[in-house]
Amino acid sequence: MKFEEYRRFDAIGLADLVTRGEVTAAELLELAIARAEAVNPQLNGLIIPLYDMARKQATGPLSGPLAGVPMLVKDLFQEIGGAPSYQGNKARKASDVHAQRDSTLVARWKQGGLVPFGRTNTPEFGAKGITEPDSFGPARNPWNPDHTPGGSSGGSAAMVAAGVVPVAGANDGGGSIRIPAACCGLFGLKPGRGRTPWGPEFTEAMHGIAVNHVLTRSVRDSALLLDIAQGDERGSLFQIAPPKQAYALSAASRPGKLRIGFSTRSPLGTDVDPEAIRAVEKTVALLRDLGHEVIDAEPQMDAKQMCMDWLSVWFGQCAAEVDEVKAITGCGDEGFELDTLAIAAF
Template identity: 55%
Template structure:
């Protein structure tokens, strides 16, 4: 199969060709490998090849919605037994860490028939909104390789947008599906708390704020893969009611008239680009043309307080992750990035009382969103504050790095996160991506829909947040928007 034909299909489309015996999975794999060989040196999306594994799977009698479809997994909590997993970190890379078991999410993807041939680039432990790990290097954006693909699922997003695969594994703990979806012009859905599994190594991640799913070119691929993976397992701490009908079936019906509240204001008072505002206004007009009611409104939530609570949880959880990695690998500080060491230093000084106070605030934010959804069916906000930043643009200033090095040596780096400086740290960390943490903290499903490209042909997603458990509402609307303003043909514009 020629790439020009391959790129016209989404995952379900390719699976249909396989089912009809129009093409063999091995032929699809060969096309994907050839495309990867052509463009990955420019993008650096795939970091760990698994060609032998894929060759073997492509010869099996595969079943499922995506039987025979080439696939990539993120190099973060999506382990495959017998193959390296680095979490984007030099520490794991140097230790040549090999996974001993499959992650449950991988088991469910494989039951759906996918053929995995590699792992994708991610920032160290997924802690950043850009993918520039020291372990693997920068992951570039197919729309313009001078720009970043976003994070933390940046490698997956870059590979899908470039046409290497029609869908790829992703995860979202603070926007890590929706951010790269926005930057790379893809569809990205973060499921509700508890919708997809974390076993066998974890029962949940960050109190259910982090969820795993996929990045896709089409809405129906996301719906079908959620059908294949949704539901708890023996290790799950959270359980969620299954939909009455499959998501793939649900999206065939148009949504009812929806009342949608929207905002373009940054919840932390940082700058929002003209592109982000234009994207939301464009989407609002599109929604109105479809008969939906769109009203400027926002929930009664102090965005800065929510951001501080998110950062407190994020840093504290990461301090634990880094310490576990040190113990597991017998690693030294030199094995980790300076920014990672600094975040862990901030987090490890959080007291138990501070942490519980912060966690209790999560319930308040969820309550306010529940009240908001008594009046509105969905909440529309930008996915990101701007189009993708240039490579190297989002980084710790040199002066701050020197200061951090000195403070880390004397175990005083946490001082930077005290008093009024914490607000500065929050804004510095989240100014590019201030809109996504709301859905993680509250456990609500949210999606980024690619409906806007600026004059330089850089995309920026429109984000919708729904009531808990209402992925059906999101997917229905996304499918309607996709039919009204199709975006699949846009990927033909990418020249690499």
């Protein structure tokens, strides 16, 4: 298989080729590695290669609905046992902090057949909508390297958009899946609280606002990955009801006529870019053409208070991260970026 053929398939398509014996997991992995080596010097999305670890997995027995599909994992909370865990932080990098074991999420991905071969760039502690950590430098957008791929899952987005992998790990507290998806033309879903696991190293992040999932090029991949990842885990803070049917089945089903609300106004009363308004209006027209009822709706909320509440949670998370890293590494304030310290001190 050549790269031009490889990049045409999503994860489900590649897994089907492996199942039918048209390509092996090892061959797919080498194609992904070769593509990463070709584009990463410019894009800087892959910061921790784990090629040997992945090659060992790819040549062993694989099972699951995505058996043999290569993937990348965000270097934030999504731990790979025996691999570095830097979280975009220079003190963790200088101390070469490693994860002791796979997180539940990564273990479920592997059980689903996926083959992780590296970790992707993220801003320090995932606290920005861009990906430019001092510890690794900026990730760049494959559509235009002068532009950002967004954040905080920008490294993952850059690698998926560049055709390195069809799926990469991501998480989202304030847009960290959705912003990179928008910047790089990908599909990015933020699941509901508790739908995907955080353990065993973590209980949750941002008091439950942050959620783990992936960035993909196809909706059906994201749905299947949610099926693979979702479910209760031992020690979790709470349990939520399972979905009524598999997400992959829902994604493949016609939704019927929906009633959809939209707004092109900022709840804070700030200006909205005309390009963003045109994009929403184009989407509204498409949804109406598909037969849905689409209405102009204005959510009633105290937007200023909502923002202050969200920022309080975000800043508190940064403060907790700073304290934890100081305890782990013994570093002082020099182990952090200036804006992280400012946020933590707020």
